[in-house]
Amino acid sequence: MTHSLHRRGSTEDLREEIVFIFAPAKGITERGSGPKAKKFLEIMKARGAAHYGDDLTGNVLTLGHSRLVAAAHDITNIHAVFADVEKATEAFQDIVEEDMGVSVVVTGLFDVVHQCCQRTGTGFHTIEHSMGIWGRTEQLPSEQVLEIVTMCGHGLVSVNLVDQVARDVRVGRTTAQEATYEMARQCMCGIFNPVRAEKVLRRLAGE
């Protein structure tokens, strides 16, 4: 659903982050979309996505690329995150050139997505804004923790896990890279951005 929408972070950090979703529509574009999903995965790998996967199978960090490609079939939604806008734009150019006929969503700063679209001759068809968090916001964790946990829109990276790995990094029990991997592998669909998460985690751990 909207699991790529409410990602939090400074504008500076978000400027380098683009998420793609390959989304076959049930009963409309799903038939025959399996080979296109495989192609989409190949593009994500070739263009250097920071993380990718599909929520029914798992993510590339835990399963590896070949298993994801082998599992892709007609209802597969692919999710991918880039930590470099130039690489993301190249990937998007490939996607558009492949002309798959399957819906694609791009998530990021609207001005960055707009530039991406301009370079590929595409545009905004429908847009979705986050209007923030409402209700008992006083119970939320710190903003830095939120920056990390909202990278997994399914909510599978827990606040306690972030706190624990931050403590572990602080006392030298693990490295920021290992701790980031531990968080990223909980995100089934692969849109958790390990590059930005590591940066935030280092700040959180006081490195």
Add this chain to the structure above:
Amino acid sequence: MKVDPDQCMGCGLCIPYCPVNSIADEGSVVSIDQEMCVECGVCKRSGVCPVDALVEPELAWPRVLRSLFSNPITVHPGTGVAGRGTEELKTNDVTDRFVLGEVGFGVELGRPNMGTSFRDLEKVSMKLAPLGVRFEPKNPVTFLMKDPKTGELQDDVRDERVLTAIIEFTVPESRTLNVLRVLEEVSDEISTVFSLDLINRMPEKGDPPVLAALKDRGYYLAPNGKVCVGIGRRGGEPR
């Protein structure tokens, strides 16, 4: 999720993985608060238990709702979509679910990372229904309503807890501010949080007019968001 007390050695490695803080250290074993557990499967999938003491029991109605809404690998039988949501804007270039003159809303109860009961969700849906909103028929929450005209949920689901559940609906653009006023009121009456989504079809020129109206009234609109870029085609055939 349950713990096999004969296997568990009380190491507590699984405790931090729970997104809703439902695992507790009981000394020689850990226990899982069955009321708080949302059956997301994170603790077991993490693979941290050295003795495989976490057990996923077969879930009966209505507890199975916890897994349907919280575990992304569970496909909802009504929507055919994995997890708690729908295709919403993602495929709007081929579905036309969102049209000019209307706005789409998603009220994501329990997000981020707090979880929600359906009792809290119902407080919101029943406040929204009198505004004449059109609850998305393919959304799993709408399946749980006795009557989408009232937003009231089935009696046996209210005490179930999930990681997140989304009330998804469309309204004529002219009622956008009414919806937001109601959401402001009800946000004081619930015990959790919600993340709010706003969906607009793009007009031929410029931005959707409702965005300027919201900015003028001081509503927050994040600088980042989702864009359906319009490259899908019905049938999916090459151009």
